[in-house]
Amino acid sequence: MLIVGAGPAGSATAIRYLKNASHLKVGLADKSNFPRDKACGDGLGPGVVSVLNSLEIDFAEIPSVHPVHYAEVHGIGGISFSTGLEEANLDASHGLTVRRQEFDDFLRQKAIDIGALWLSEHRFVGYEPKGNMLQVHLHNQQTDQNFITTCQLLVGADGASSRVRRQAGISPSSSKRTGIGIRAYTKIPTEWTDRIIISYEEQLLPGYGWCFPFSNGTANVGCGMVVKDYQQLRPDLRELLAQYLEILADRGLQCSEPTDHSIHILPSGVLPKLIAERTALVGDAASMINPLSGEGIVYGMTAGMLLADSTTKALLKKESSDTETSPDTETSPDTETLHLALRRYEKQFRSRYSAHFRSTYLAQRMLRSKTWTHIFLKGASNDHKTRGAGIDLMFGDGRITPYSSARALWKAIKQKP
Ligand SMILES: Cc1cc2nc3c(=O)[nH]c(=O)nc-3n(C[C@H](O)[C@H](O)[C@H](O)COP(=O)(O)OP(=O)(O)OC[C@H]3O[C@@H](n4cnc5c(N)ncnc54)[C@H](O)[C@@H]3O)c2cc1C
Structure with a gap:
C-alpha cells in the first residue's frame, strides 16, 4: 500500500498498519524533504494525547512538547473565563503544544523505524486502476524523474489541497466550509505559558484568534476566518494578527514582534466521501478539521487508525488461488473484499464524528x-x-x-x- 503525505494523518496511518502487521509493505511518500514546517497553531487537544497513547508513542521524547491543562477564552464585551481541558471527556485530561516541524518529523521517523518505506520528495501525480491494483505516478523531485509504482490501496493523506482527493473524483470543500488562517511566533512572559488562549474578540469577528504557548516563553499566535468571509472582507491577515496582539496586550499579555508568518487553508465542517475504489482519504485531505477550534490533527490520526484497523485483515487476506505465498503474506485482495473493509472505515468514522462536525459547523456559523x-x-x-x-x-x-x-x-x- 502507498500513503501519500507524511503529515500526522499519513504517519499515524503508517504506524497503525505496521503495528497491526509488521510485514505489510507500507510506502510513505511526501513531496517535501523533512523536517518541514506546516502552518498550524501547534496545539494538540487531549484527543491527540489519547491517540499517541494508543499508538504507544512516548511524546515526551519531542523537545518542544509542553503539556497544557486549561484553556482561557476571551471574548466580546471583555468576557474572560478559563476551563480545564479534562472537560473534553476524553481518556487524557490535558493537551500539548509542540512545534509541528518537530512533531511531524518525529511521527514520520517512528513510522520508518517500524518498517515504512520512506519516499522523500516524491510528488504524487496521478493514478489509474490496473487489474486488482492501482498504478501510481510519482515524480522524484531530487532526480527530476517520473516513477511508476503499483499498490493495492492508496491512502490520500496529502493535506488541504489533496491531489489524491481530486483524482478520486471527490470535489473539494466549498469556500463556506473552508477556513484560512495565519500563524506566527512571538515571545511572551513565562507566567502566561500554562494555558492556551482562544479569542472571540469583536475586532476578530467573524473569525477568531489564538495564543498557544511553549514552556520556553515563546508562543504560536494566529487568527483565522472562513474563506467566504475573507473573500468579502479582504482583511490583511498580518495586520489583523498585529491588531490581535494589541488586544492581548490590553488584556495584560505583552507579545514581542511576531516572526515566521505563514498562511494556509483549513478545509472543514462537513465530511466528503472518504473512499473510492482502492483509495481512502484521511486528515485534511478529507476536510477533517473542526471549524470551531481549527483542530485537525486528532481527526486525521484517528482516521488513520480506524482505516488501518478496518482494512489490515483484508490486505493480508490470501487470495484463494495463490498457493505460493505463506498465510498472512500481503497479496492483492479482490476488489469486493477491500471495498467492504473500506466501507467499514467510512462507517466507523462517520458514526463517531458526523454529528460532531455538523454541530461544530453550526456553532462556528x-x-x-x-x-x-x-x-x-x-x-x-x-x-x-x-x-x-x-x-x-x-x-x-x-x-x-x-x-x-x-x-x-x-x-x-x-x-x-
Ligand atoms: C493556521 C492554521 C492553524 C492550525 N492550528 C491547528 C492546531 O492548533 N491544532 C490542530 O490540531 N490543527 C490545527 N490546524 C490544522 C492542522 O494543521 C491540520 O489539520 C493537519 O496538519 C492535518 O494533517 P494532515 O496529515 O492531514 O495534513 P498535512 O499536515 O498538511 O500533511 C500533508 C502532507 O502531504 C504532503 N503532500 C501534499 N501534496 C502532495 C503530493 N502531491 N505528493 C506528495 N506529498 C504531498 C505535504 O508535503 C504534507 O507533508 C491548523 C491549520 C492552520 C492552517
Missing part, C-alpha cells in the same frame, strides 16, 4: 455573529456545564443538543456574571 457570540460566551462564563459543553465541542467529540443550547441561552439571560 453562529459565532460569526456578535450577538450570538456574546450570548454564548456570557452563558459559558456563568455556567460550568456550558463551559464543559463548549470544550467538548472544541476538543472532544461533543454535539449540540436542544438541552445544551437552551441551557447556554438561559444562563446568558438569567444570571449575572
Whole structure:
C-alpha cells in the first residue's frame, strides 16, 4: 500500500498498519524533504494525547512538547473565563503544544523505524486502476524523474489541497466550509505559558484568534476566518494578527514582534466521501478539521487508525488461488473484499464524528455573529456545564443538543456574571 503525505494523518496511518502487521509493505511518500514546517497553531487537544497513547508513542521524547491543562477564552464585551481541558471527556485530561516541524518529523521517523518505506520528495501525480491494483505516478523531485509504482490501496493523506482527493473524483470543500488562517511566533512572559488562549474578540469577528504557548516563553499566535468571509472582507491577515496582539496586550499579555508568518487553508465542517475504489482519504485531505477550534490533527490520526484497523485483515487476506505465498503474506485482495473493509472505515468514522462536525459547523456559523457570540460566551462564563459543553465541542467529540443550547441561552439571560 502507498500513503501519500507524511503529515500526522499519513504517519499515524503508517504506524497503525505496521503495528497491526509488521510485514505489510507500507510506502510513505511526501513531496517535501523533512523536517518541514506546516502552518498550524501547534496545539494538540487531549484527543491527540489519547491517540499517541494508543499508538504507544512516548511524546515526551519531542523537545518542544509542553503539556497544557486549561484553556482561557476571551471574548466580546471583555468576557474572560478559563476551563480545564479534562472537560473534553476524553481518556487524557490535558493537551500539548509542540512545534509541528518537530512533531511531524518525529511521527514520520517512528513510522520508518517500524518498517515504512520512506519516499522523500516524491510528488504524487496521478493514478489509474490496473487489474486488482492501482498504478501510481510519482515524480522524484531530487532526480527530476517520473516513477511508476503499483499498490493495492492508496491512502490520500496529502493535506488541504489533496491531489489524491481530486483524482478520486471527490470535489473539494466549498469556500463556506473552508477556513484560512495565519500563524506566527512571538515571545511572551513565562507566567502566561500554562494555558492556551482562544479569542472571540469583536475586532476578530467573524473569525477568531489564538495564543498557544511553549514552556520556553515563546508562543504560536494566529487568527483565522472562513474563506467566504475573507473573500468579502479582504482583511490583511498580518495586520489583523498585529491588531490581535494589541488586544492581548490590553488584556495584560505583552507579545514581542511576531516572526515566521505563514498562511494556509483549513478545509472543514462537513465530511466528503472518504473512499473510492482502492483509495481512502484521511486528515485534511478529507476536510477533517473542526471549524470551531481549527483542530485537525486528532481527526486525521484517528482516521488513520480506524482505516488501518478496518482494512489490515483484508490486505493480508490470501487470495484463494495463490498457493505460493505463506498465510498472512500481503497479496492483492479482490476488489469486493477491500471495498467492504473500506466501507467499514467510512462507517466507523462517520458514526463517531458526523454529528460532531455538523454541530461544530453550526456553532462556528453562529459565532460569526456578535450577538450570538456574546450570548454564548456570557452563558459559558456563568455556567460550568456550558463551559464543559463548549470544550467538548472544541476538543472532544461533543454535539449540540436542544438541552445544551437552551441551557447556554438561559444562563446568558438569567444570571449575572
Ligand atoms: C493556521 C492554521 C492553524 C492550525 N492550528 C491547528 C492546531 O492548533 N491544532 C490542530 O490540531 N490543527 C490545527 N490546524 C490544522 C492542522 O494543521 C491540520 O489539520 C493537519 O496538519 C492535518 O494533517 P494532515 O496529515 O492531514 O495534513 P498535512 O499536515 O498538511 O500533511 C500533508 C502532507 O502531504 C504532503 N503532500 C501534499 N501534496 C502532495 C503530493 N502531491 N505528493 C506528495 N506529498 C504531498 C505535504 O508535503 C504534507 O507533508 C491548523 C491549520 C492552520 C492552517
